[in-house]
Amino acid sequence: MTATHHELAVPADDPVALRQRYARDGVLQVDNVLGPDEIDEIRSAFMHQVQADREALGAIQEVAEGDILARYPRFMQPHRRPDLLVGQIARRLITDPRILEVVTALIGPAYGAQSMFYFKPPTARGQAMHQDNYFLRSHPETCLAAWIAVDRCDAANGGLAVVPGSHTMEVVCPEEADAEESFTRGLVRPPAGMSAVQTDMQPGDVLFFHGSAVHGSLPNTTTDRFRRSLIFHYVPQASTEISKGYMPLIAPDGQEIRIGEAHGGGPCGDGWEGAMH
Numbered sequence: 001m002t003a004t005h006h007e008l009a010v011p012a013d014d015p016v017a018l019r020q021r022y023a024r025d026g027v028l029q030v031d032n033v034l035g036p037d038e039i040d041e042i043r044s045a046f047m048h049q050v051q052a053d054r055e056a057l058g059a060i061q062e063v064a065e066g067d068i069l070a071r072y073p074r075f076m077q078p079h080r081r082p083d084l085l086v087g088q089i090a091r092r093l094i095t096d097p098r099i100l101e102v103v104t105a106l107i108g109p110a111y112g113a114q115s116m117f118y119f120k121p122p123t124a125r126g127q128a129m130h131q132d133n134y135f136l137r138s139h140p141e142t143c144l145a146a147w148i149a150v151d152r153c154d155a156a157n158g159g160l161a162v163v164p165g166s167h168t169m170e171v172v173c174p175e176e177a178d179a180e181e182s183f184t185r186g187l188v189r190p191p192a193g194m195s196a197v198q199t200d201m202q203p204g205d206v207l208f209f210h211g212s213a214v215h216g217s218l219p220n221t222t223t224d225r226f227r228r229s230l231i232f233h234y235v236p237q238a239s240t241e242i243s244k245g246y247m248p249l250i251a252p253d254g255q256e257i258r259i260g261e262a263h264g265g266g267p268c269g270d271g272w273e274g275a276m277h
Helices: 015-025 036-053 085-094 097-107
Strands: 027-030 110-118 127-130 144-149 206-210 215-217 229-236
Touching: 015 027, 015 097, 036 085, 085 110, 085 229, 097 110, 097 144, 097 206, 097 229
Parallel strands: none
Antiparallel strands: 027 206, 110 229, 127 215, 144 206, 144 229
């Protein structure tokens, strides 16, 4: 099912509507947050980085060498590399007022916790349905994602699918995902009576969603279209703990902040060790 503009889109300058939609669905879309020139700069910089030196950002080797995603691995925490152009871009945008104003309307004053870049080239597998706060383990509240489309993102090239209303469920221990469809192993099924909605986004649109909201994507079935995205995660400044790999957090003024480290095993029990999402 493809989401209509009416279903997900909310104007950025209407904080009441933003909060109401977020409370109801746990997900909303704000169109045209970033302009074409900014998107071109993001796309060009990250493509240059992955082709010139994909190891510089400590890319996770999570697929076999023959997999297309071995050539285009997801970049984790590029904002921590200010010596690289991609790091400068991520560091600037994670505190960009256009994004932070929406984040603040939804969860109050916030810290940046994570940056990621996904390339998802043609034929690449998707990512099974999951919940972000399984990884971040922000407490007492949850994290919030700001998912920026760098390309046209739709069903054909594996655009994001979300389950409106699923943010009200607890974070659960995933089951095993279908390795033919997903490059990650964990799968969280939508709650009974809820179903996934396929988003349709233009470059520069941003999807904001709750850390408990179930979301994921199917494979890129096209032969010539990437589905690139730049993603940030935020946590309320009132948070008391988070998984240690996400620190230091980034304040709106760019200062680095530390809070308590999350302990215990999370929803998978005491033997579980958190991994970067």
